[in-house]
Amino acid sequence: xxxxxxxxxxxxxxxxxxxxxxxxxxxxxxxxxxxxxxxxxxxxxxxxxxxxxxxxxxxxxxxxxxxxxxxxxxxxxxxxxxxxxxxxxxx
Amino acid sequence: xxxxxxxxxxxxxxxxxxxxxxxxxxxxxxxxxxxxxxxxxxxxxxxxxxxxxxxxxxxxxxxxxxxxxxxxxxxxxxxxxxxxxxxxxxxxxxxxxxxxxxxxxxxxxxxxxxxxxxxxxxxxxxxxxxxxxxxxxxxxxxxxxxxxxxxxxxxxxxxxxxxxxxxxxxxxxxxxxxxxxxxxxxxxxxxxxxxxxxxxxxxxxxxxxxxxxxxxxxxxxxxxxxxxxxxxxxxxxxxxxxxxxxxxxxxxxxxxxx
Numbered sequence: 001x002x003x004x005x006x007x008x009x010x011x012x013x014x015x016x017x018x019x020x021x022x023x024x025x026x027x028x029x030x031x032x033x034x035x036x037x038x039x040x041x042x043x044x045x046x047x048x049x050x051x052x053x054x055x056x057x058x059x060x061x062x063x064x065x066x067x068x069x070x071x072x073x074x075x076x077x078x079x080x081x082x083x084x085x086x087x088x089x090x091x
Numbered sequence: 092x093x094x095x096x097x098x099x100x101x102x103x104x105x106x107x108x109x110x111x112x113x114x115x116x117x118x119x120x121x122x123x124x125x126x127x128x129x130x131x132x133x134x135x136x137x138x139x140x141x142x143x144x145x146x147x148x149x150x151x152x153x154x155x156x157x158x159x160x161x162x163x164x165x166x167x168x169x170x171x172x173x174x175x176x177x178x179x180x181x182x183x184x185x186x187x188x189x190x191x192x193x194x195x196x197x198x199x200x201x202x203x204x205x206x207x208x209x210x211x212x213x214x215x216x217x218x219x220x221x222x223x224x225x226x227x228x229x230x231x232x233x234x235x236x237x238x239x240x241x242x243x244x245x246x247x248x249x250x251x252x253x254x255x256x257x258x259x260x261x262x263x264x265x266x267x268x269x270x271x272x273x274x275x276x277x278x279x280x281x282x283x284x285x286x287x288x289x290x291x292x293x294x295x296x297x298x299x300x301x302x303x304x305x306x307x308x309x310x311x312x313x314x315x316x317x318x319x320x321x322x323x324x325x326x327x328x329x330x331x332x333x334x335x336x337x338x339x340x341x342x343x344x345x346x347x348x349x
Contacts, residue, residue, distance in 0.1 A: 001194055001226070002193075002194055002195050002225075002226035002229055002230075005193065005195075005197070006112055006113070006229075009112050009113055009114075009115055009116065010112045012115065013108065013110060013112065013114070013115075017106055017108060021104065021106065023104070027103060031112070036255065036258060037229070038225065038226070038228055038229040038255040039229070
């Protein structure tokens, strides 16, 4: 459950951005998550909802964009559809 | 003006940050890595489930390297300094990192702990991560390599169930192989096969910290990594690679960056 420390790092970077730009409120946060990042989207959202209370992000809704991993077999160059498994079905 | 949701609110300013969320940790890891490379210290991030045999492996490693290399360790756990005491008893210069409730180590925890360890005298530094097959894989600590300890008692398909950590592993040590005769349902080749499905560049060694089986191979792997780092570092020196601003401070003494 490392999503809380991910959210902490995200929050720190948002606060830094807000300070730089003199923002009073954060309305929305959009985050891209790679499939192999080891971050669970559901847990990240839960952590965000817990974390943002009484902060500049209190009213900010989080939108997650999931970026799928693409696999290509090293031997034959074919794209491999298998998620997380690095072995080509053809080879 | 907001042009992202269509509301047209002039007070809203969309900001495209394009920054990795863990960029602060990555900065810290780069800082640690510079220290390690600068001192010619081979730093290994040792990960694996609780009970996989990480501490026992380091004890066996210390026995094998006795008199040949000076080794140190940072032992991460939620509570107690039991592992650091075990490692110290095995002649490893060890410091514990108690994380409280955190399920992983990050670069700043390692950096802080290094201030309590005479790491500049070491040849090898093992960072024994918190026992956990998921979270530690997400955080770069500045290590030269990731090693995952996977015990035969954990089952043949653990790498398939927990692929994230094995994606990041440079080497997997399949531990407790002395127990295989007592585990009729577990076959070593099936574990190796699982690893070959999830590791981008599959390398594994079968070891037993109890009998010492495979420990020589593991030590040879360490020496190879050390040689690779030394030659790469030599090149960097010739090229006059620029270091952080505190380069000239004595080892372990430098200003903190937050």
